[in-house]
Amino acid sequence: MAVERKRLADFGLNSERLLMTKLGPKKGEPAKFERELQPLEERLMLTTVEKAVTWAQGSSIWPDTFGLACCAIEMMSIVSSRYDVARFGAEVFRSSPRQADLLIVSGRVSHKMAAPLKQIYDQMLEPKWVMAMGACASSAGMFNNYAVLQGVDKIVPVDIYVPGCPPRPEAVLEGIVRLQEKIKAGVPPAYEIRRAAEG
Amino acid sequence: MDHAAVPGFVERKDAYGETTIVVERERLVEAALHLRDELGFNFLADVAAADYLGWGASGVAGYWGSPPPSEQTREWTPPARDLNAPGSWGLQRVPEPKPKRFSVSYHLLALGPTPRRIRLQVWCDDGEPVSSVVEVWPTADWHEREAWDLMGIAIEGHPNLARILMDDDWEGHPLRKDYPLGGEPVRFSDEE
Amino acid sequence: MAVAARPPLAAGPPVYEGTRIPRPIPTVLQVDPALREEGDVLEVNFGPNHPSTHGVLRLVLDLNGERVVGLKAVIGYLHTGFEKNMEAKTYWKAITYAPRMDYVAFQANEYGFVAAIEKLLGIDVPPKAVWMRTLLLELNRIHSHLVWLGTGALELGAISMFWYCFRERDAILDLFEMVCGFRMHTRYFQAGGLAEDIPIGFYEECQKFCDVMPERIDEYEAILDQQAIFLARTQGIGLLAADDAIALAQSGPVLRASGVDWDIRKNEPYLAYGDVDFNVPVYTHGDVYDRYRVRIEEMRESVRIVQQCLDGMPDGPWTSDNRKVVLPPRHELHTSMESLIHHFKLVTEGYRVPEGEVYVAIESPRGEFGCYLVSDGGPRPWRVKFRAPSYVVLEATATVMSDALVADLIAIVGSLDNVMGEADR
Secondary structure, rough: OOOOOHHHHHHHOOOHHHHHHHHHHOOOOOHHHHHHHHHHHOOOOHHHHHHHHHHHHHOOOOOEEEEEOOHHHHHOOOOOOOHHHHHHOOOOOOOHHOOEEEEEEOOOEEEEHHHHHHOOOHHHOOOOEEEEEHHHHHHHHOOOOOOOOHHHHHOOOOOOEEEEOOOOOOHHHHHHHHHHHHOOOOOOOHHHHHHHHHO | OOOOOOOOOEEEEEOEEEEEEOHHHHHHHHHHHHHOOOOOOEEEEEEEEEEOOOOOOOOOOOOOOOOOOOOOOOOOOOOOOOOOOOOOOOOOOOOOOOOOEEEEEOOOOOEOOOHHHHHEEEEEEOOOOOOOOOOOOOOHHHHHHHHHHHOOEEEOOOOOOOOOOOOOOOOOOOOOOOOOOOOOOOOOOOOO | OOOOOOOOOOOOOOOOOOOOOOOOOOOOOOOHHHHHHHHHHHEEEEEOOOOOOOOOEEEEHHHHHHHHEEEEEEEOOOOOOHHHHHHHOOOOHHOOOOOHHOOOOHHHHHHHHHHHHHHHOOOOOOHHHHHHHHHHHHHHHHHHHHHHHHHHHHOOHHHHHHHHHHHHHHHHHHHHHHHHHOOOOOOOEEEEEEOOOOOOOOOHHHHHHHHHHHHHHHHHHHOOOOOHHHHHHHHHOOOOHHOOOOHOOOOOOOHHOOOOOOHHHHHHHHHHHHHOOOOOOOOOOOOHHHHHHHHHHHHHHHHHHHHHHHHHHHOOOOOOOOOOOOOOHHHHHOOOOOHHHHHHHHHHOOOOOOOEEEEEEEEEOOEEEEEEEEEEOOHHHHHHHHOOOOHHHHHEEEEEEEEEEEHHOOOOOHHHOOOHHHHHH
């Protein structure tokens, strides 16, 4: 079914400079700009702003270089050529928490480190996500003792837990992919959920 | 080597191919200087403090042996059990009693063509000061701070005796035997 | 002995006269009060979350313009309570803790602890296990130096080194994974030998690695050694003289870069190091560049040792047959009551280690790694204390950083190759 296509002029757009009417083949026919726009319009997709935003957020997660312990070495190796986290758009490690979206807590958090960790988390701009990488960050793992914070979720809300001691780089990549799925599905970040739960 | 000439010499122990020289706590620095200057131990590898609270009593640190006998019958035999011998399983005796609660061991090395190692040891009770050897071996600085921080050894004469691994406002000395391991209780374990 | 001939540096003598260890506190560089009076001294906090501090090291710097006039290292941000936790575990579970301290040279730590247990036990280790341990320790040394080289060069702006080094690092980790099923923290050594037999195909894969690695090291050198920026940023800075290094008990590459010919592998041989042929690279300038040179040369020597271990690997059992310490083979559990009892006792209670105290020092990639182990004769260690080379190397920060520029701080601290997990334990 042929659709009666409206001309830009029908929408009240008559700027000669924009439409470049003089470049048209004949007077009254669609000009160059309109002819170029036409196929583009056919390929355009409609979406909601939320979806577009979550897509953009999920596809460009910038992690903070927050290396703590063993997991930090494996976190570094996800950038290396074999694993190449750039395939998932998360290769831009930022040293400043203000430019980062994802805090990968890579290793055990001692009570002495808890305050700097919380400070770094607070410095990150919203929306922000936290990945508890490895057994120590998730639950203190084998270090059930006086020095280690028993799970980083005691001080910051965690979005995704990656098991392992340390997790393989593939596991970290899967964690990032799962987090992307979560973001794109519209699941709010953990701090919002926690905030709602705490009232 | 004439270890008896070390100032404050108390005893010499040889075990597992290692030599331990125990000296009086009050004359530690003299002994250290003697070892460094006369005997050539120029390299302080490590300072290790140990807490012997509950040494030889059951229920501490997994010691499952018999309770300590009375002072009169206590006899110590050198650790020479053949683990393969039938019936040698299990702890048959009480470990050698220790003179005081804490030991501080200085692991020394004579760095040179013919390397030698020796362990200089002093014993102290809670609160008894141990002189600092920072002036003898500068590397003792952090080791002694660690001994103070984690074990509560009162180091005397240290230029900067502050906590090093724990927070400044931490209470207690975690590596002492009477300090609980901490953490969270785990279900179906003994800790609950 | 490989001593490199290098033209003398343009500015000043390569290694200073006298001592630069600050007094009265050897590890703190204190600001001259007169300078502080002028009011131009700026206190800057560096770390604990900084990408270039190799972990959670915190340095409190006093800057006078670009110049570092005061420095204090604050550690403990990764204090994990290893020593306390190991006291609560049986020996064979405590072995699992040891590699998590120095997470770059995990097997060196693992071996240090196992060696202390074995010294107390007096257990005989079969030659195959001895040679395999030597091989893995050297692979681990290469691994550690690769991580150091990759990140250290990255901090100086040479990002391509990172990709190259991590490529070879993954090749080594593949070998580790082949041996024990996990990339890091292998827990492959245990008292009495190895945890498992060497898998089929390991020698071939390791041989491939040995064939390719020397060329790769040439590549690294080609990238860095001819680069004017790298040379300018490493030569002549971070000086540490031999006397100061010994007084501060430095060890490993830092000590050897200061001209002291000391390597525990050579001077107090353990494992199979007495039977293999290798050189100990020693350089004399005591600067960042020489530490880099020492590590590069050590990688070459390590490849040589790995090759010799492959060639000379004896056959036979991989672990001791002492049933009081080593788990019996699985198949025996179905046929032998004795083995079942031993298995049960070892798993539930652990083996008992004779009473005594030992100090075992090995040459980890970072230097002298010592383990002081006290046993009361029970199945759990009474006291474990580790002499961590990273902890000791950080004591030298005040000395190596005196008169340095703040821009050189990254290169200098990086050249010390500290791993905070081991320093804080």
